[in-house]
Amino acid sequence: MPLRAHSDSYLAISMFYPPSAETRAVMVSRLLAALPQRWLIAHGASPFFRQDPSAAPGAQAGPREFLPLPAPGLAPVAARLAKKGLPFVQQSPDRYRAWIKPASQAITSWLTTQPNPPRAILGVGQPWSSLLAATRVSQNTGLPLLAYFSDPWYDSLGLNRPVDSLSQALHRRWEAQVVEQAAKLLFPCQDLAELVMAKYPPEQWAKMRIIPHSFDPSRYPDFAPDSQGIKYVRFLGSFYQKLTPLPLLRGLRLALEASPAAFKQVRFQFIGPDSDYFQNAPELSDLPQGLVSFLPPVPYQESLDLMAASHSLLLIDPEIPTCPLLLSKLVDYLGANRPLCGVCTQGHTQRLLAELGAWSAPYQEPQAIAEMLIQIAEAPSQPVQLDQTLRASYSVQEVAERFQAVLDE
DSSP: OOOOOOTTEEEEEESOOTTBOSHHHHHHHHHHHTOOSEEEEEEEEOTTSOBOGGGSOOSOSSOEEEEEEEOOOOOHHHHHHHHTTOTTTTOSSSTTGGGHHHHHHHHHHHHHTOSSOOSOEEEEESSHHHHHHHHHHHHHHOOOEEEEESSOSGGGTTTTSOOOHHHHHHHHHHHHHHHHHOSEEEESSHHHHHHHHTTSOHHHHTTEEEOOOOBOGGGOOOOOOOTTOOEEEEEESOOBTTBOSHHHHHHHHHHHHHOGGGGTTEEEEEESTTGGGGTTOGGGTTSOTTSEEEEOOOOHHHHHHHHHTOSEEEEEOOSSSEEOOOOHHHHHHHHHTOOEEEEEOEEHHHHHHHHHTOEEEETTOHHHHHHHHHHHHHSOSOSOOOOHHHHHTTBHHHHHHHHHHHHTO
């Protein structure tokens, strides 16, 4: 039954929300914390979610009310089949498929108890099950849907694993359902918006709005050089099938051959949940002991502290012809206000680093990576040469103003 919307109340549906440590939890909660309206926040809850209290955004600008809903994930049998690579098991649309129906029903019922129903629904994907649940709630209540695509959906199904034709057809249909239902379609950058929307008619393009990821400048300490003069070049984040440190390591071997003295005080650290997988990579065999370290993940606030204490921060694009993503890691790095360097493919990261005045090199050119690394090693730790006007446009205050303008339309 259609609800009568209230002018200063909104609903957010996001599978991940603090204390979950997922990137989406940090991204969504930071933006909502900066907004003054009353927000109802429905999110997944599971003992299997990695927890991190430091991922919480701090004080909220307006009142908040939370509805945590159990997130079942994959059943044991499905999990075993998924490990064996059975098509479709984790792609319908993802491991949280079973959450869609009970969550959409519970959220719809919850809304009927509210004295002031929300003006609109913000649905966040990924995971896509979260966005499909938001679409159903919008259909059930008649409330307008703001659909946020943090990543490509149908267009990126082959990024991590081969996809069967049935999954492709279903994802294409599900994505179209969300696009057609949405009053607004939100993307973190123009490249991603154009990739996703290339399949759709002009009337759907009119719904597009760009709301980038953001950083909170209050979360970072000031830079202080290492007391022993060590220059730490750090990567903080996850690796996966097509995003690895190997291109960087190949370039580093060439850099050491060309200028070994430049790296005597430099240390490369890869910090994240999958880093130990590369401990025995052949690319490490000829490198000096201690030059490169692979370390486990740290709590979110500690990761920000490490960013702020780095000589330089390292970005690595997935090894694909063109990358249309605004990496949330890059925006976190911007908050630290430290020099940036990227091993990039063509696309958004490469262009943004150039606009910021940062270093970058193509992932398929080890010699260019080597030259970049020598420049980094020889550079002083101060001053930071980033375009500060462009950097400030990603601060949470400015991004919240952009999002507020969308809410006011």
